[in-house]
Amino acid sequence: MSHTANSRPVVSCTLLVIALCAGVTACGSDGDPLSARPYDAADQISFNAPTEGNRKADPDKPLEVVAEDSDGRITDVTAYDASGRYVAGELAADGRRWHSTSPLAADAGYTVRVSTENEDGAPGRKVITFTTGKPTTKKRLDVAFGPKKGTYGVGQPVTAELSQPVKDPAQRAVVERALKVTSTPATEGAWHWVDDKKLHYRPKEYWPANATVQVRSNLEGIKVGDRIWGGRSEPLTLTTGDKLVALTDAAAHRMTVYRNDEVIREIPVTTGMPGYDTRNGVKVVLAKEGTVRMTSASIGASDFYDLIVHHSVRVTNSGEYVHAAPWSVGSQGFANVSHGCTGMSTENAAWFYETVREGDIVEVVNSGGDTMAPFGNGYGDWNLDWAKWRTGSALTGGASDGPAQADTARLTPQSV
Structure with missing residues (x-):
């Protein structure tokens, strides 16, 4: 069983030893030691880190506080640097020892506040200040x-x-x-x-x-x-800004745009044809690029095209956009004929371009394509559920060995 002082972190550094002497009793006017002001524990404390002159404490060494007298105990230790950063520590259940559990910063000034209690319950206090040296490495x-x-x-x-x-x-x-x-x-x-x-x-x-x-x-x-x-x-x-989500149902050939969970527009669209299926899943708007040249050579398409495309909103690094596609208006709302992008009329594309911003959500469902990978091709982060997301944290689930299902295919081309 251990105790962290006031649930606040405390510094780690050079060895700090506190000797608590029995028999030091500070009594109030009524004789009750518990009603007394804290006594100055300076005579009962030794601290072997440099506290005077130009010497610096070694930031690699841990901070330790020890009650050397069997009749006294430590009740609280708090340490923090000049910027207000606290360093975690643990106090033993018997109050005999406190030690730091997180490191000190190098080249920083620290204040350590130690609270003690003698055998009669009278409280003692000591405040110590010191500085740490610079790291020896340049990395x-x-x-x-x-x-x-x-x-x-x-x-x-x-x-x-x-x-x-x-x-x-x-x-x-x-x-x-x-x-x-x-x-x-x-x-x-x-x-x-x-x-x-x-x-x-x-x-x-x-x-x-x-x-x-x-x-x-x-x-x-x-x-x-x-x-x-x-x-x-x-x-x-x-x-x-507002919560804006553009949900495209590839099977229904329709995009529904929501602002703060209310429908603000429904748009007939066309998405990727078989072999060029639009990726399913949640994508995040990466950029509003406006006018973009898109060619068949960029994706190795067998059917030739070389088009100047307007109102282009990028959602993947590999060249998937939401954009104006006036050449496919007859298919929009009825069939999927694109090479992976989501196409719509010029009027609708102009509205969409003016409405969205970077970071807005573009989600595709019911496509024949794979689900967008979380990393490697833009922001597919939301395609990991919360439990799996937390497994990539060194604090909550262990460190990841690398990209989770990284999508590294076709990182630069554009498609229509």
């Missing part, structure tokens, strides 16, 4: 968050790109624990390791409409591995 793990600052649809994942690969599960847990995502309104979410250098974060369900999402890293100065220390990162703030 730094920087984090770049994405996408860029702006307003997105409710399906937009948050991404974290690492400057160094991280493979070890324990090291991944250190990294992931330091990457913080909060939203207003609040919603449950988790990171998923796409590969050794990339993580995606998404909520259990889509983000709330008109929410604010804040992303930051507490990794700076934290030791990740034997040769890697956390570097700097720029925080990121995103906002979401």
Whole structure:
């Protein structure tokens, strides 16, 4: 059985030993030691980390607090750095020993607050400050968050790109624990390791409409591995707009567009013909590209085409779009004749182009195509259910060995 001081993390560093001497009793005017102010425990504390001069504590060493007298015990230990980061620790059930369970940051100033109790129940207090030295290695793990600052649809994942690969599960847990995502309104979410250098974060369900999402890293100065220390990162703030979902039923040849769960437009469409079936599943709008040249050579199609296509909204890296297709208006609502894209009339495409934004949801059902893979071809993150998504977290399900069902085919062509 163990106890974490006030459920707040506490620092790990050089050895801190607290000797609690029996017989030190601070009594109030009524003689009751429990009503007394905390006594100064300075005479009962020894601390072998440098607290004076220019010497620095070694951030690789753990912080340990020990009650050396059998009649005294530790009741609470709290430690934090100048930026307000607490470091986790555990207090033994008998109050004899406290030790840190997470690392110190390098080149940081710390405050340690220790609460004690003597055999008569009188409380003691001691506050210690120290600084840690710089890491001896020059290898730094920087984090770049994405996408860029702006307003997105409710399906937009948050991404974290690492400057160094991280493979070890324990090291991944250190990294992931330091990457913080909060939203207003609040919603449950988790990171998923796409590969050794990339993580995606998404909520259990889509983000709330008109929410604010804040992303930051507490990794700076934290030791990740034997040769890697956390570097700097720029925080990121995103906002979401209305919840917009475009649901295409390939068998019914119809797209239904919902805003905040209410139908705002129904559009006759055509999707991929047999052999070029549109992928099923949830896709996220990647970009509004406008006018795009699409050719048969780009996908190796046997029937030739070379077209300038307008009102093009990209939903996969491999060239799947929602776009204007005036040449197939006669088939829209009746047959699937495209090479994988979702085509509609110019009027409907212009409306769709003006209505959607990056991060909005485009979902396809009842197509003959495979389900879009979660990674490797855009944002297919929502095609993993929540339980499977959490298995890609180093904190909730173990680290992933690589891309889950990555879709790496045809990463650059465009189709109509």
